[in-house]
Amino acid sequence: MSEFFHMGGFGAYIWSAMATALFLMLLEPMMLVIKRRSVLADIKRIKRLEERKSRR
Amino acid sequence: MYPLNMKINWFKYSAPMNFYPLAGKLIPIFWLLAIALIGLGLYWGFFKTADILNDQKQYYRIIYVHVASAWMAMWLYAVMVAWAMIGLIFNTRLSFMMASATAVTGTVMTVIALVTGAIWGKTSWGTWWDWDPKLTTFLILLFIYIGYIALQSAIDDTRRSDKASALLALVGLAIVPVIYYAVNCPDPNECASLHQESSLKRVESNILIGMLVTTLGFWMYSFATILMRARNIILERERNTSWVSKLEEVNR
Amino acid sequence: MLIMFNAFWVLLKRDLLLALRRRSEVFTVLFFFLIVISLFPLGVGSEDATLKKIAPGVVWIAALLASTLALDRLFANDYVDGALEQLTLAPQSLPIMVFAKMIAHWLLTGLPLVLISPLVGLFYHLPTSTIGVMMLVLLLGTPVLSMIGAIAAALTLGLRGGGVLVSLLVLPLYIPVLVYGSGAISTSMVVGLSIQPYLLLLSAFMLLALIFSPWATASALKISLE
Amino acid sequence: MLIMFNAFWVLLKRDLLLALRRRSEVFTVLFFFLIVISLFPLGVGSEDATLKKIAPGVVWIAALLASTLALDRLFANDYVDGALEQLTLAPQSLPIMVFAKMIAHWLLTGLPLVLISPLVGLFYHLPTSTIGVMMLVLLLGTPVLSMIGAIAAALTLGLRGGGVLVSLLVLPLYIPVLVYGSGAISTSMVVGLSIQPYLLLLSAFMLLALIFSPWATASALKISLE
Amino acid sequence: MILEVKNLQCIRGDRELFTDLSFQLEANQLMILEGQNGSGKTTLLRSLCGLYLQDEGDILWDGVPIQKQDENYHRDLLYLGHLNGIKADLTVIENLRINAALAGNTPSLDVLMGALDTIGLYAFEDFPTSQLSQGQKRRVALARLLISKAKLWILDEPFVALDVAAVELLQTIIANHVDNGGMVVLTTHQEVPLTSGKIKRLSLNEKPLDDGEC
Amino acid sequence: MILEVKNLQCIRGDRELFTDLSFQLEANQLMILEGQNGSGKTTLLRSLCGLYLQDEGDILWDGVPIQKQDENYHRDLLYLGHLNGIKADLTVIENLRINAALAGNTPSLDVLMGALDTIGLYAFEDFPTSQLSQGQKRRVALARLLISKAKLWILDEPFVALDVAAVELLQTIIANHVDNGGMVVLTTHQEVPLTSGKIKRLSLNEKPLDDGEC
Numbered sequence A: 001m002s003e004f005f006h007m008g009g010f011g012a013y014i015w016s017a018m019a020t021a022l023f024l025m026l027l028e029p030m031m032l033v034i035k036r037r038s039v040l041a042d043i044k045r046i047k048r049l050e051e052r053k054s055r056r
Numbered sequence B: 001m002y003p004l005n006m007k008i009n010w011f012k013y014s015a016p017m018n019f020y021p022l023a024g025k026l027i028p029i030f031w032l033l034a035i036a037l038i039g040l041g042l043y044w045g046f047f048k049t050a051d052i053l054n055d056q057k058q059y060y061r062i063i064y065v066h067v068a069s070a071w072m073a074m075w076l077y078a079v080m081v082a083w084a085m086i087g088l089i090f091n092t093r094l095s096f097m098m099a100s101a102t103a104v105t106g107t108v109m110t111v112i113a114l115v116t117g118a119i120w121g122k123t124s125w126g127t128w129w130d131w132d133p134k135l136t137t138f139l140i141l142l143f144i145y146i147g148y149i150a151l152q153s154a155i156d157d158t159r160r161s162d163k164a165s166a167l168l169a170l171v172g173l174a175i176v177p178v179i180y181y182a183v184n185c186p187d188p189n190e191c192a193s194l195h196q197e198s199s200l201k202r203v204e205s206n207i208l209i210g211m212l213v214t215t216l217g218f219w220m221y222s223f224a225t226i227l228m229r230a231r232n233i234i235l236e237r238e239r240n241t242s243w244v245s246k247l248e249e250v251n252r
Numbered sequence C, D: 001m002l003i004m005f006n007a008f009w010v011l012l013k014r015d016l017l018l019a020l021r022r023r024s025e026v027f028t029v030l031f032f033f034l035i036v037i038s039l040f041p042l043g044v045g046s047e048d049a050t051l052k053k054i055a056p057g058v059v060w061i062a063a064l065l066a067s068t069l070a071l072d073r074l075f076a077n078d079y080v081d082g083a084l085e086q087l088t089l090a091p092q093s094l095p096i097m098v099f100a101k102m103i104a105h106w107l108l109t110g111l112p113l114v115l116i117s118p119l120v121g122l123f124y125h126l127p128t129s130t131i132g133v134m135m136l137v138l139l140l141g142t143p144v145l146s147m148i149g150a151i152a153a154a155l156t157l158g159l160r161g162g163g164v165l166v167s168l169l170v171l172p173l174y175i176p177v178l179v180y181g182s183g184a185i186s187t188s189m190v191v192g193l194s195i196q197p198y199l200l201l202l203s204a205f206m207l208l209a210l211i212f213s214p215w216a217t218a219s220a221l222k223i224s225l226e
Numbered sequence E, F: 001m002i003l004e005v006k007n008l009q010c011i012r013g014d015r016e017l018f019t020d021l022s023f024q025l026e027a028n029q030l031m032i033l034e035g036q037n038g039s040g041k042t043t044l045l046r047s048l049c050g051l052y053l054q055d056e057g058d059i060l061w062d063g064v065p066i067q068k069q070d071e072n073y074h075r076d077l078l079y080l081g082h083l084n085g086i087k088a089d090l091t092v093i094e095n096l097r098i099n100a101a102l103a104g105n106t107p108s109l110d111v112l113m114g115a116l117d118t119i120g121l122y123a124f125e126d127f128p129t130s131q132l133s134q135g136q137k138r139r140v141a142l143a144r145l146l147i148s149k150a151k152l153w154i155l156d157e158p159f160v161a162l163d164v165a166a167v168e169l170l171q172t173i174i175a176n177h178v179d180n181g182g183m184v185v186l187t188t189h190q191e192v193p194l195t196s197g198k199i200k201r202l203s204l205n206e207k208p209l210d211d212g213e214c
């Protein structure tokens, strides 16, 4: 198993390449989800504001 | 005067209102495909090709991610330009949104290609970076992506930012091939044969399969993230419309 | 047709007149160019071989930077004081007017660089023939810089941080000119190699830029004024 | 005293908030720096020895140019929209407020360059120890650039062609930083030489700039607003 | 010559400024556009010039959409917005001459000096406009009205920054233009008694300012 | 608190705008500065703030020349010029809060929202000011008046770009300030009925516009 991770001495390189790719490809959707939440929260806030005002 | 009903049929999904739910349904599918294909490709690459690679060439395994992202980086630029062009010609808001959604994923792919390429370079040439034509072109591609995004985010007015960045993408389309030529062939005296042998030809077919499957997975990943981003953009821009305020996720 | 040329001349003369009122601006670009050129020996060291080696690249990079920096004068002033919106409303072809402004801009920023470049040759100990080549390629290349730059300048009109943004957009697009422009100068220092292909390529770039950039710039202006 | 610090923090926070609203501007400066860095191998050629030789100068010149270009953000926006005239009328010490703006400017334009500079090391094949030295001297030198630049930016407020003019004023003043900054990097590549004298000089520059530039800039602002 | 506006709609950001706006303007007519701050007057005027692209609807000049006849329409149009469109480095008379030339006129020096005299800038002709006060700069811009041959004037708050004498003068200029077969669209917040010609009023206030919100 | 102006003289370019100008302003007084375009009103107001250095004469606040007491005088002063001094990238409320903080106040959220409500920008608090119309931007700038604790207000054409409702509102605000012991110096070309307090009028027209030249 450790031989597999070692990869003939190139393990560090190979795994760090994989890790950067994985990191970026997880980071991107994560940012998108966060952005979506904040946009939705914004929309809800606008809606609340409108409702409050129509009651005023 | 205008073929109105034709227009509605043709452009049905070009209305953000219709596109939004459709994209919502497609996203999970693309995610599943992406995970499956990337998983399969890497599994193939790591476990089914060990015998082909002798010990010195283990680092070849980077190729699956490297080539897939490099290809996507180039493809997505073309896709982005295509959306921008459609937007400019038909003046459909959705096309512009797709163009800007594509740009960011394209940038991410370029960065992955550059980083994995640099790591590869360290293993095979012993240096992280070299001013080789392919690498240089990619660096410039990154700069062009960044320019596109920077221009877009510098303009507040969405109508202006859509059109301005689309025009920039078009100008880029005209100049990028020239840049590619210039970087590949800085000395026109000795540049009769531009078509150097494609490095792909030297790749074992077994590795090629893994590469292609991973690339397909990256395509699916790009679809998924682009659609997600497009949905965010739609929500942001249409937040005051009635259809958005009737959405289920808003009323939860 | 006549009225088209009329607009062209009126605008060209206007921009040159404006420059005449602010003569110092022309010199500023020139001095910027010279300063960048002379910073290198300070930063890199002044061995003869090194200087000769880097001279072609340095000249061109300084030219790119000077021309980029000067870009924000092309439309920005007219935008701020409302003259630009009046121009787009004038009963004249906008691309023609834009072209007039580009020409004026090149006359005020590109041409002076061409004329001053022999000085660079002296600074960097270049042979005379090379200096001639340098002037020639600058003459062919700097108009392309002005014309590509105009598109970016039009796109970034009125944006905050416009100065840096415009450089970001435009410098990558300048790369072909940089590569062949400096390539021609280096080649001219090697005996036996022809610089003709370089000149042909640069002329081709110029032709293409002449054809497309006024239209692209005019569209960009309309977008930016909305 | 308390109210002084209050104004300092309010302005610092304001400027950072403004930058947050335009996050792309920070990246623009960064990428401008990277682009300039990568133009050189294209123009000069990419032999290993040449690259190593020009690296120290190129890094510093790119830093000078990036920081000069970013200068017009320091006061220009505030001048145009009238916020600057309100600042000078605020019941607070103007030099303190100016200092806050300088700090914000450095955090947004100088610090990112320091952080990105290892990449330059990769591009130009520099040894690791040299990369460390490069970061250190950039850390010492870039604040000086921001602070000297602020004076020039204040003097050229609202003048047409401000962008190029400011470079013209400021680039010659940057020369000491350029010389010792790039000198330190080159020296660090030679075995056996100490870079301490360089560091001391750069620190001294920083100290001087810290002491004098807020006052000088505040006076320049008052003159420009008249 | 008729300016026709049909079912115009403009959306800025996410606020709908006006929908289904229709009107037409003929020779000898003056239209005063009214509305609170932020009601969309400037946006409407810029759309009329073709500087801002409306979201829906058509703007026709002589029966043809203005987007399809740029130069033709521009020959008949004079627009004066919030910005004066004069170059600070040129003198008053140079500004005037160049503006006229770009509009396709080449007035004689007498005409130019006459216009300056009328507008109250006599003896200022060789001043760089940068050295004029706010109101004087506005006057330089307004001098174009006296030279122009355009039929349709679109004026966004032309009275701003002018002193009482200049306001009166401008009223006469506008009245003359309308009487001589011209058309004018203008906005103003000041109460300006404009008497001549047929005056139309269009109010953008129908949708109250914070309509969407309250 | 008295603002005293003694023998003030200002020269712009080669024109002498005013000489020997003297007046004083006490609490509960409003001064309206009148004059044609180019008569030097803006120049005078900027001199009063210390933004423009007069050629001759003194401006005293509480008996001390204003050049000698920068921060002290600035604490009592609120100046609103042709420019609004608001940041386009910040929201309305951020602008207001930061402006107040720089003036040394830290008003509560309620106060800020109240001010916006009064000035007619309710529900706009989270808009970036870049997306407001001309008049709305001016209102943001004017909201400072409602929060400020300064005694002396110097307002250069504050009514410009405002609609009728806003003009009335601003009149009340100014009247209230004067009634509560404040002082105001303002210029305007519009006929604005300002009734409360003691009103002083100062006309800069004594020298006619083209005096030097004709």
Ligand code: HEM
Residues within 6 Å of the ligand: B063, B066, B067, B070, B071, B113, B114, B115, B116, B117, B118, B120, B121, B122, B124, B125, B134, B135, B138, B139, B199, B200, B202, B203
């Ligand atoms: C245009 C985009 C790119 C494509 C299509 C691409 C594709 C490939 C392919 C197919 C190979 C395998 C070649 C072989 O088997 O010899 C390869 C190798 C390599 N790539 Fe890329 N790549 C791209 C960009 C990059 C970038 C941006 C970098 C570096 C930052 C990079 C660094 C490398 C290195 C170092 C190798 C190994 C070369 C060798 O072993 O001879 N590549 N690339």
Ligand SMILES: Nc1ncnc2c1ncn2[C@@H]1O[C@H](COP(=O)(O)OP(=O)(O)OP(=O)(O)O)[C@@H](O)[C@H]1O
Residues within 6 Å of the ligand: E130, E131, E132, E133, E134, E135, E136, E161, E163, F012, F013, F014, F015, F017, F035, F036, F037, F038, F039, F040, F041, F042, F043, F044
């Ligand atoms: N930078 C300058 N250089 C020289 N003269 C100037 C400058 N700025 C203004 N002036 C002159 O000063 C005079 C007064 O200008 P000022 O702006 O104070 O007038 P104002 O009374 O405010 O006019 P308005 O009602 O038009 O605003 C003008 O006649 C103008 O020509």
Ligand SMILES: Nc1ncnc2c1ncn2[C@@H]1O[C@H](COP(=O)(O)OP(=O)(O)OP(=O)(O)O)[C@@H](O)[C@H]1O
Residues within 6 Å of the ligand: B157, E012, E013, E014, E015, E017, E035, E036, E037, E038, E039, E040, E041, E042, E043, E044, F130, F131, F132, F133, F134, F135, F136, F161, F163
């Ligand atoms: N760049 C922009 N982005 C988004 N919304 C904007 C933008 N510019 C203006 N608006 C909005 O458009 C509306 C109309 O603006 P417009 O300038 O047309 O008003 P106006 O009637 O001319 O007002 P004023 O009397 O104040 O000049 C305003 O409510 C403003 O918030």
Ligand SMILES: [Mg+2]
Residues within 6 Å of the ligand: E041, E042, E043, F133, F134, F135
């Ligand atoms: Mg308006």
Ligand SMILES: [Mg+2]
Residues within 6 Å of the ligand: E133, E134, E135, F041, F042, F043
């Ligand atoms: Mg004034």
